[in-house]
Amino acid sequence: MMLRRRSALLGLAASWTCGRASLALAGSGSGPDDPRLVVIILRGALDGLAAVTPYGDPDIATHRQGLLLPQPGREGGLLDLGGFYGLHPALAGMHDLYGVGQMLPIHAVAGHYRSRSHFEAQDYLECGADRRLDSGWLNRAVAALPGRGHRLDGYGLAMGLSVPLMLRGPAPVGTFAPAGSQHPDPALYSQIAALNAADPLTGPGFRDALRARGFSDSVMQAAAPPSGDGHRPDPFSVLSATAGRMLTAPNGPRVAALEIGGWDTHAGQVGRLKGPLTQLDRGVQALRGALGADWSRTVVLAMTEFGRTVRMNGTGGTDHGTATVALLMGGAVAGGRVGGIWPGLRQDQLFENRDLAPTTDLRAVAAGVLCDHLGVPGGALARIFPGTRVERMHGLVRVA
């Protein structure tokens, strides 16, 4: 389980012109049996009640009749998760994973903050502390892994946007952009790196970028975009497959962060939510395909900054809320059930008479994965999630 790390963090982001999907990688390859962790940030607040619907709750129909999909078994209906919850039909791939015990939704989770501002909440979600920090919990977790050597060989693959806050911090993060068809020759690159060497911002940046390009080019050359049903693959699937290939490379990273938007469904939610959910589902499948045998050593955690109002708003959508669902997927996940404690939807059970009441701290979910899967020492949790003490959630991953 121990990750012997010769090197540190890789950053991977993506510059797809068409969507806010980006990817950052971290970690170090030390052996093929290393655990893999992929964190997907769903930016914009996913409606947990739409993704994993408690159709068995007696009160749900009174709150959101216009948002409810048909019960499992009916046309276009939910995909059953054991009689009380149903998965959104756009998540068919995840439903298959659930069937083989590799998917574990955890309901009524919320971060440790009670902000309904996307921007504040995302910052707290990513930094993992009681106050806003400039570094993220995933970066601090990687830094806390045992066996960390002195040399930090930053290498990585980046296709665009910058490293998310979650992965910023003391452990170095490299990024890489795949070269276009034409680019300068290596001699000019090294002159450029030399010209920037003394600059505190661009100096390390160019150094890491050039080191990363050598590594990632070799990985990317073998990469064919996943095609599935003959459609042009969406950027998130491409990114996910890229992340998967990087994570399987012998000296590749072991931790990846991706992000995908499109969740802020203030209006016309039933129609608007299908697209991003489908993309997410395909992305997870692409990740699984690219990981191959390493899928059995993988945990994917998909999480969002907060949930949405229990009641439908005036425009067929939902406004900013509190608790929502977190999704765990992967061969290492102890799945095939829905985790968490269901708070109920009676009026007196709602948070501030509008939101799903939180019963699980999202950081406890993350902490459970970090410790029991990635091998982060329990004693490091106070550094990774400064402030209020976090008790990690147990039983999220399979015990070998």
Add this chain to the structure above:
Amino acid sequence: MQLSGVINRFGWGERGLDLPQEASRDWLAAQLQGPDEARFTGVGDTADGLIAQRTQQKEKLQGDPLIKPILRAEIATQLDGLLMTGQPFRERLAWFWFNHFTVSLRQGSTRGVVGAYMREAIRPHVTGRFEDMLLAVMRHPAMLMYLDNASSIGPNSPAGRKSHKGLNENLARECLELHTVSPAAGYTQADVTAFAAILTGWGIDMQADRPGFVFRGKAHEPGAKTLMGQVFAEGEEGGLQALHVLGTHSATYRHIATQLVGHFISDTPAPRDVARIVSVLRASGGDLGAASLALADLPDAGRPGGKFRSPMDYATAVMRALSLGGAPSGPDDPHAPAHILLDAFARLGQPLWTAPLPNGWSDRAADWSAPADLLARTDWAWRMAAHVRSGDPLDIAHAALGPALRRPTVLAMRQAGSRQDALALLFSSPEFQRR
């Protein structure tokens, strides 16, 4: 204050080799005192965009055949303006305020009106009063669609009771958080809900001959509402009063002063600088022209390289330094300067009018300086430099950077094997990455 430093910090980078003659503060002031000289060609107004949308819907036209040409024409003429402007300070302010009041193509069917929004709601108020810009924004169909207010209905209004529809608090929340007072003002969820109720009825009449803003009394939530301790009357007037209060609120002045200093001076605005801009806003009743000019008088305004260039800054500065552009860009010509710039924005991570969320694009170096970003810039600039077939790259370097040009950059450029390589070195230098 060095003129070239001011041109970079307050403008979009020096264009070609013709430096202005006057003193730098006069040069900045003249751009704000005179009228907006931008001339946009081949574009209509918001109503034209809404008519295109209405017709497409009514006739079930696929593929955006009426809206696409409108968006293309807006892109061509507005990016031409960015490349060619002789009032770069005013132009930077226009794009700054657009970003403050972000409308994004990512949602809300704003493709047909986003360009008109920039020209109608933002540009005319860049040197005017903040509360006037706020009102123009909040009544503009682009914003009403982007943040869903057009469909928000008072649950107890006649329309609400009939249709069982109700509030959508998206615009109300973002207006408080991002556009005006910011969370520092300490408002609550009840205030957000109240403001959403105040704004019910602020919508779009799509059936009019010239579609546009309309106040629909029938969708307006009845009764007075209390927002941040103040009571606002029922009706459109209540909304106008609320926007007046928010638009002239001291928390709003503090918020926009912080944003302005963050954009023009430093990623970490000094409290002293913010306080100075706040005092100008207070004394002038929110005069954005006065506040903008006061930025130029801040102690660090002339210090070179205080701000890292965003992708939009960077690509525009490279193209201006190379004197690209001039002839009007054909809306459908992929090789036209405006389209090269459009492509660069996307490639470098900041696609035009497509911010991910309502808070717009980041103004901080940390968000644009990842290794991948740097390499993408270098690769793109190197390809752009291939277009230069004559002239001395060092002349371009001196014109673009003035005294900020460092000796190591000059030496590296002198030793470069080609004009293209020399320019790639210039554009990849630490000093060119900043403004």
